[in-house]
Amino acid sequence: MNKEKEEIVERIINNSLDKIMAERFGRYSKYIIQQRALPDVRDGLKPVHRRILYAMSELGLTNDKPYKKSARVVGDVIGKYHPHGDTSVYDAMVNMSQWWKSGIPLLDMHGNVGSLDNDPAAAMRYTEVRMAKVCNYMLEDLKKNTVAFIPNFDDSEKEPSVLPTIFPNLLVNGTTGIAIGMATEMPPHNLNEVLEATIAKLRRPSITLDGLMEHIKGPDFPTGGIIYGNKGVFEAFESGKLEKEKIKLFCKYEVVKKDKLQFIEITEIPFGVVKSQLVYDIDVLINTETIDGLLEIKDQSDREGIKIVITLSEEANVESIISFLLQKTSMQVNYSYNNVVIHNNSPKLMGLNELLEAYIEHIKIIKTRTLTYDLEKYLLRLEIVLGFIKVSEIPDKVIKVIRATEGGKAAVIENLMNAFNFTTNQATAIAELRLYRLSKTDKEAFLIEQADLEKKIANTKELLDDEKKFVNYLILLLKQMIKDMPTPRRTQIFEEEFTFNHDKKDLVKEEIVNIAFSKLGYIKRLSQKVVDSNDFSTFALKEDDYLLYIDKANTVHNFLVFTNWGNYAIIPVYKIQETKWKELGTHLSAFVDLAPGENIINVIEVEDWNSPDFIVMATKLGFFKRTKIKDFEVSRTNKTYTAINIDNKDEVINVAVSDGTKDILIITAMGFATKYNEAEISLYGPKAKGTKGVYLVNKDFVACFTPTHFNDIVIMISDDGYIKKMKSREIYYVPKTAKGKEIFKNRKLNPYFISDMHSSENDEKILIKLEDNKIAVRSTKDYSITNSDDSFTKIKTDSYMAGFIKKEVKAYKFDRSKAYQKIIQQEEEQDINKTLEIEIIKASKPPRKSKESKEKTLEINLLTDAQKPKKSEEQRFKDAEDQINTFDLNVEELLAKINRTLGDTDTKKKKK
Incomplete structure (x- = not known):
């Protein structure tokens, strides 16, 4: 027991945890970067892919041999070279065989290998695999001492540190990977274009990027598609990473008209897009978005290729719908470049020029070593052939020496070397030579082989000694690869940018509907037929809720919804779901989220954001400002924005729309009325606070305001159910710094406040929420016009909870x-x-x-x-x-x- 304690004590590391963690994590990071996530710039492979190909090479699974079970290959890989899970190895094999993920697949897998719909491949016990033809260019020189071999994880086997490929795998097939603190993202490119660019660089090493791009136009994705704009391509090729520009990849489609219908037929989708997810996303848009003319979508893809059919009505605006779908779905995606690779055992970001230089350097090294190896073999064979020729001239003497030798093979070799001056290699070959090879026919064959070997040796030495001829030799090899594997470009590239030219109005069926907003934020969309066939007494509301707005609206318009906390939101009319008369409707939270205690105070329908109208805002403490309608326009409608900056103790009491020609009539809680021209209220942006717009005394505050004309009738209703009608002209102009005209005296106990106020030339309706949760309708024409200093009149109803004046609040185009x-x-x-x-x-x-x-x-x-x-x-x-x-x-x-x-x-x- 004491001995175990002593051993434990000896293993205690006396160091700080942060230093230990930093050192251990550093080692782990280095392993992940070099051995797991990033490809080698020379062969474009990660260790797992390299080990798979080497294991299959050892099993003899070339493209002209029968398939072998995937499970057998996986077993060899994880048993000899890759000490990780079998699932990760099999997944890597599947990816190497899927045509939609690689420019040229490296493996030929037989069986279910998945699909564009992201279906999983069959289990490894069902599928069979062999190498594709392209692997011949990656492994043919493996046995010629071209690359270094390193021990495997348990030192029981050897594996190549890199493959002797002359196939530009990194550029042609691309790669993705996430390491520690870095990642790589490289798209596939066209094989023929890459090889042509390589040939151009071999001929002219100083070639510029523009010169290379005459050959490599850009990425070439296996799923096709269209790239609009080449600025992103240039930046990616120049630096190896996209920072300012983007590569925008679009699906390929055509529009077909048939039987009074229109069809968008998608035949190619962007790289990396899951086809089933794309179909689902479009189907969701069809069911949730009110897009006029967008009927249905069907996936008619089969073995012959992709075919996604979107059905449109005959009247549908095809261009606008296509533009909308491109922006809202993965029919168009942005692709990123991040060419981080392992170069000289370190991660490095490389542009196109550097990648080609590394590839050329690699094939030069490989082919130099191959030629050197071949030369050595030619020289050895020539040495042996010359010995055979010499033996064929003196066969009897050679046989006599052999027969006279006492001892085994070693003695024969030694006697031949002593008797005829044969070299060791020659003597060994002669000792192993069969007698029938000494015939006259074989002598002629040896003479022919001698001539052939001498020619090969001369050519090989010339290639090794003459750089120019060596480069031409490499060019011939690359041209042969182009001839063996012709690869037409699949992705089209256009220099001009794609222009999205749809307006939301073009996608929405324009119709007039009725929209209602309640104080608690419930929104209803009702058809005119529903409104005409129902009575307001049955209009559904919560017990503590009441109507704030109800009017007709156009489906292509928008609502500005203002809150008491000085925020606003935009709700497009078409997004409001149609509801039944007796349903509460859709809550505002389905569009935007309001904070606890934040309530709607008013809504304004906006027909045109370029309207010359203004939004006039007022707070309880008397701050006023005007803001142009245009300043409220935003692209995102799923959040709230600041309409006016207010203090914590202040709140917005009303918001109104005005055309700039009206007066502003302000009523305070104590009954003072102030009126002045709207032009006296300064223009500010949405985030400004505004300026003082009314004189307040003691604890008085602004109760309500309304834009008004000189000949208008002003209607006010109080929160306790009283109404007052008076002429706007009775309120004279009063400076903002002066006390207003007193038009009523409020009660000291249980004071009432102006809950709604409106100015118009016509009579309006008042919608009153009763105590039994029903709505009663009253007309302002039932009440007489009084003087400004006359008292309020009781609204004719049995019970009263709340009420509002039904008015038209819209921002129109300039007429x-x-x-x-x-x-x-x-x-x-x-x-x-x-x-x-x-x-x-x-x-x-x-x-x-x-x-x-x-x-x-x-x-x-x-x-x-x-x-x-x-x-x-x-x-x-x-x-x-x-x-x-x-x-x-x-x-x-x-x-x-x-x-x-x-x-x-x-x-x-x-x-x-």
Whole structure:
């Protein structure tokens, strides 16, 4: 027992764990990099592949021999050379035999070897294997001392450190591998092009990359496909790695029209794409995306080749659908280059020029050693043949010496050397020679062989001594390989980039639907037929939920959804699933995720992102800003974005859309109303905070706001079920820094707040959530217009939980034809408002003037204005047209021009 303890103590390593781990992991990393994951630049093989080919070579499994069970080969490999699992070895064998993974497969496997659908191969006990024809070029010189042999894992066998290949396996078949801290990714290339480029470099070693690319156009994938744009190819060939550019590989397809239908027939798919997964992905798009005209997909592939058929309707926009599918599925993929290989026992990133140089250096070494080996054999044979010829001239003497020799073979050899001056090799061969070889016929044969050997020796020495002739010899070998294995290019390459030219609107069936949003985030899409055949009293909502928006919308439009935390999301109308009237609908979380406590405050339908309209936002603490519709456009619709930057104690109370010509009417919680022109609110980007837009006293805050015109009717409803209608003109212009007009006094106990507010020339509907979870509909025309300082009126209903004014909230395209009347109307409204504003300001300035003085001042002002030349209607329209022609979608500039226009005398007379 004490002895065991002493032995354990002796094995304790007195060192820090980090140093031990670093040293052990370093050794492990080196092993993985050199012996597992990265290929050797010379033969393009990883150790497992090299050992498989060597084991099959030892078993004699050349392409002209019968197949042998894969299990037998796997057993030899793992038993003699590769001490790892049988599954990894068999998987490597399967990969080497699959035509869709290698430019030229190295193995010929008989049986089920898998498929493009990623089906597994049959078990090794069922399949049979032998080497492909190309392996002749990889192993033919193996026995000629061309490469070094190293001991196997248990020193019981020898294995080659590299194969003596003259086949450019690394470039032709490519490779992939993940090591420690590095990886390799090399695509296949065309054999004929690689050999032609090699020949060009042998003839002109200083050839440039452009010169090489005249031969090697780019990758040549076994599954075909099309590459658009060669910038990525140039970068990959130059540096060995893609960083700035990409190689974009597309499937090959054609469009066929038949029987009032259109078909997209895919005949080639990108390299590395699983065919069944591609079909599945497209099928999912057909079932989940609302793509107009995209009907079905069928995989009709067979032994003759790939054929995936996508069926379209006769009216479908084929080009847009193809462009959409290319972007959304693996019909188009980006391929990466990362040419990391083992060169001189170290990992190195190499470009095309370096790879070809390493390949040429390897075949030069191999063929030099082969020629040297052959020369030695020729010289030895010539030596023996000359001995045979000499013996054929003196056969009797030689026989006499042999018969007279006492002893065995060694004595005969020694006596022959002493008697006739034969060399050891000659004497040994003569001693083993049969007597019938001394005939006259054999002497003539030896003379012919002598001449042939002398010629071979001379040629071989010439090749070894003359570099130019040696290079020509290599070129002849490479040309012979091209002749033996002609390989047409399978992947087409076009210099121009592919242009994706689809618009989402081209893929969606344009129709008008009804969309409803609730406060808790439930969204419904309803057909007009469903809306017409149902009553709002049966509209499904949760008990604590109420409607926030319901209106007609176009399926090619988008919704901007704004939240109280200053965020927004984009929901395309076509993505909203159609639901039943009595169903809750799809929750907002199916599109984007909101934080706990974050709620929808408003939604706006956007017809065109280039609309000149603005989004006006206001927060509870009185910060306002305007943002162009265009600034909210984003490419991804599965996340929220910042609409306005707010403080933690603040929140957004409303968001509205405006065309830039309106006023902004603001109501505070304490009942103060402020109104000023929208142009006074500054333009900011989505992430800005905005500026103070209203004067707040004590603990007052903004309750609601709405864009309004001078002749509009303003409708307000409170959270306790009261309504107020008044004319917008009753609220005079008030500067942002001044206290607004008090239009109601709020209660100190249980105060009420304005829950919704809208300004319009027409009457609107009010949708009211009742206590029994039903919805009642009321019209604003049932309520009279009151003065601004009149009290609210109770909404006619038995019970009241919440309500909102059903209004149209959209951002439209700029309509040039309507702009003339808008500017004329703006001139009139601005003129009246400015006159009122001037009077209010004058009346508020100290000292107070008498009534007669005020009237005199007003009379002077009006007379001064009356002296201005009156513009005719034609002149006013001409001025408006001039403004429209210089509009250029710059609403701010247009408003500035409008505000400088004071109107005409008729408007002054109306005021007077």
